[in-house]
Each structure stands twice: as structure tokens, then as C-alpha cells.
Amino acid sequence: MNGEKTRCGIAALVGPPNVGKSTLLNRLLGQKVSIVSPKPQTTRNRIAGIITGEDHQIVILDTPGIHEARSPLNREMVRVAAESLADVDIVVFMTDVTIAPEAKSQEKTAALVKKEGRRPALLVINKIDLVKKEELLPLIDRLGRGHRFEAIIPISAKNGDGVDIFLGEVAKRLPEGPMLYPPDIPTDASERFIVSEIIREKVFLKTSQEIPYSTAVTIDAFNEERDRTIIHASIVIERKSQKGIIIGKGGARLKEIGTAARREIESLLGQKVVLKLWVKVKKDWSRDPGFMRELGF
Numbered sequence: 339m340n341g342e343k344t345r346c347g348i349a350a351l352v353g354p355p356n357v358g359k360s361t362l363l364n365r366l367l368g369q370k371v372s373i374v375s376p377k378p379q380t381t382r383n384r385i386a387g388i389i390t391g392e393d394h395q396i397v398i399l400d401t402p403g404i405h406e407a408r409s410p411l412n413r414e415m416v417r418v419a420a421e422s423l424a425d426v427d428i429v430v431f432m433t434d435v436t437i438a439p440e441a442k443s444q445e446k447t448a449a450l451v452k453k454e455g456r457r458p459a460l461l462v463i464n465k466i467d468l469v470k471k472e473e474l475l476p477l478i479d480r481l482g483r484g485h486r487f488e489a490i491i492p493i494s495a496k497n498g499d500g501v502d503i504f505l506g507e508v509a510k511r512l513p514e515g516p517m518l519y520p521p522d523i524p525t526d527a528s529e530r531f532i533v534s535e536i537i538r539e540k541v542f543l544k545t546s547q548e549i550p551y552s553t554a555v556t557i558d559a560f561n562e563e564r565d566r567t568i569i570h571a572s573i574v575i576e577r578k579s580q581k582g583i584i585i586g587k588g589g590a591r592l593k594e595i596g597t598a599a600r601r602e603i604e605s606l607l608g609q610k611v612v613l614k615l616w617v618k619v620k621k622d623w624s625r626d627p628g629f630m631r632e633l634g635f
């Protein structure tokens with residue numbers, strides 16, 4: 339590659355919550371770096387996935403879903419998504435077939451994308467596995483109206499339909515330039531961060547109502563020994579009354595969360611993991627700028 343021209347660029351996935359941005363990132367990478375759940379507002383930080391070819395590198399940013407944010411945490415999430423667009427080469431407006439074209443979250447995303455008007459914008463419509471072909475065309479028409487998308491790409495991040503076409507549309511718009519990352523790393527996220535996210539994902543999957551949104555995870559110790567990694571983590575909640583729900587009857591729910599997380603962390607690290615979880619109350623942490631900084635905001 340020395341002396342030859344390489345192409346490298348950054349594309350950001352932005353769109354309403356729950357449309358499958360993180361699912362798409364994981365599929366593109368062929369491995370899980372970003373957590374996924376059936377609940378909206380799962381992703382809270384910007385996560386870069388890196389796809390390296392012979393002569394090019396694509397950096398794809400997964401971002402929190404754009405929504406009407408009221409609480410300080412939610413406002414931070416939307417800010418992270420908006421700011422992710424600052425240095426990108428390609429803006430990818432991602433939505434799915436279940437969201438009405440005139441939904442608020444859709445409008446908010448469109449406004450953001452418009453503001454970034456100088457950059458090429460692509461529209462990705464996900465979850466096409468959920469509709470019949472004849473329902474798709476009118477949807478493409480309604481979503482594309484009034485925008486200047488360079489391409490509109492229907493995909494299913496779940497079964498892979500259209501994903502290579504999407505990648506090709508991004509690849510052909512990469513500017514010339516040196517690669518930003520070493521060729522063999524899939525993400526800029528640290529192992530520690532991914533581990534905390536895996537635990538948070540299990541909370542999202544195993545609790546309901548406000549609990550997932552009141553939960554943050556911190557890593558208190560991460561000790562790599564010769565044949566195992568010992569991890570201490572805290573599940574941080576906002577109110578004392580939430581403690582019992584996370585822990586469950588006789589500790590059953592916390593155990594389920596811990597077991598599911600440990601299995602996945604073991605496969606990430608390729609090693610046996612001892613995972614110790616604590617539940618801590620940090621009153622109203624989602625309104626505490628100091629704690630949010632600790633979480634990477």
C-alpha cells in the first residue's frame with residue numbers, strides 16, 4: 339500500500355431511536371460492538387466501527403437516536419448525535435418502515451441533515467423484511483420528497499438485504515486520504531466501555547418501564563490475569579426504590595443479568611471472566627453533570 343493512494347472517510351448513521359442503527363453497525367463489522375435492544379434510546383454514546391479494505395477504510399459512526407429530549411441525559415444524547423455530524427464526509431439518514439414519514443423524530447433528523455447540507459446524504463430505510471414490496475415504493479417516495487439524497491437504500495439490517503449495496507454507496511463517496519485507524523481494529527471503543535455496555539444491554543433486556551432509562555453502568559475494576567479477567571462493575575440507579583427491581587426475588591434478576599453479561603463478555607475477551615456486580619443508588623444521576631462526564635458525555 340505504501341505510496342499508493344488510499345481513500346478514507348467517516349459516515350455517520352443518524353436517525354430516530356430504534357430504527358436499527360446499532361444492528362446495522364454490528365452487521366457491517368460482522369461482530370457486536372454496539373448494544374441493541376427492542377426499546378428506544380438504547381445507544382447513549384457515539385461509537386465508531388472501522389471497516390478496512392485493501393486500499394480504503396470506512397469509519398461508520400453509530401449515534402444515539404434523535405428524539406424530543408426533555409431530561410438532561412436525553413438532551414446530552416441528542417447533542418452527541420448532532421455533534422457526530424461535525425467532521426463526517428457522508429451523512430446517513432437512517433429510518434425504518436414502521437415510522438411515519440411525518441413523525442417528529444423524523445422531522446428532527448431531517449432538520450439536522452439539512453443543516454449539514456454541504457456533505458453527501460444517503461437515506462437508508464431499514465426493516466424492509468416487515469413490509470411487502472408494493473408498500474415500499476410509496477414509502478420511499480414519501481420519505482425522499484423534499485430532500486436531496488444522493489441515494490435511497492432499502493435494507494434489512496436483520497437479514498442482510500441491501501447491506502452490501504449500502505456499503506458500496508458509502509465506499510464510492512470516500513475522499514482520498516490516509517487511513518485514520520490501524521487496519522486490524524474494528525472499533526475505537528475500549529474493551530472496558532464495551533463491557534459496561536454489554537451489562538447495560540442486559541438491564542435493557544431484562545427490566546421494563548423506567549428502569550433501563552434510570553440505569554448506568556460503571557466498571558470499578560478490570561484485572562486481566564493469565565487465564566481469566568476479573569471485572570467488578572456497578573449498576574447505578576437513580577432511586578432506592580429501583581434497587582429491589584434490579585435485584586429481583588432472592589437476587590434472581592441480578593443473577594440473570596450477570597450470567598447473560600458474563601457469557602457475552604467471555605466471548606468478547608476470549609477468556610474466562612469473573613463478573614461481580616453491585617447495585618448502587620446515585621440519586622438522580624441523570625441530572626448530575628459530573629457523573630455524566632464520568633459516563634463519557
Ligand SMILES: Nc1nc2c(ncn2[C@@H]2O[C@H](COP(=O)(O)OP(=O)(O)OP(=O)(O)O)[C@@H](O)[C@H]2O)c(=O)[nH]1
Nearest residue numbers: 355356357358359360361376379380381403495496
Ligand atoms: N424486523 C427487523 N428488526 C430489526 C432490523 N434491524 C434492527 N431491528 C430490531 O430493531 C430494534 C432496535 O434495534 P437497534 O439496533 O437497537 O436500533 P437503534 O437505531 O440503534 O436504536 P437506538 O440506539 O435506541 O437509537 C431491535 O429489536 C432490533 O433487533 C431489521 O432489519 N428488521
Ligand SMILES: [Mg+2]
Nearest residue numbers: 359360380381
Ligand atoms: Mg443504537
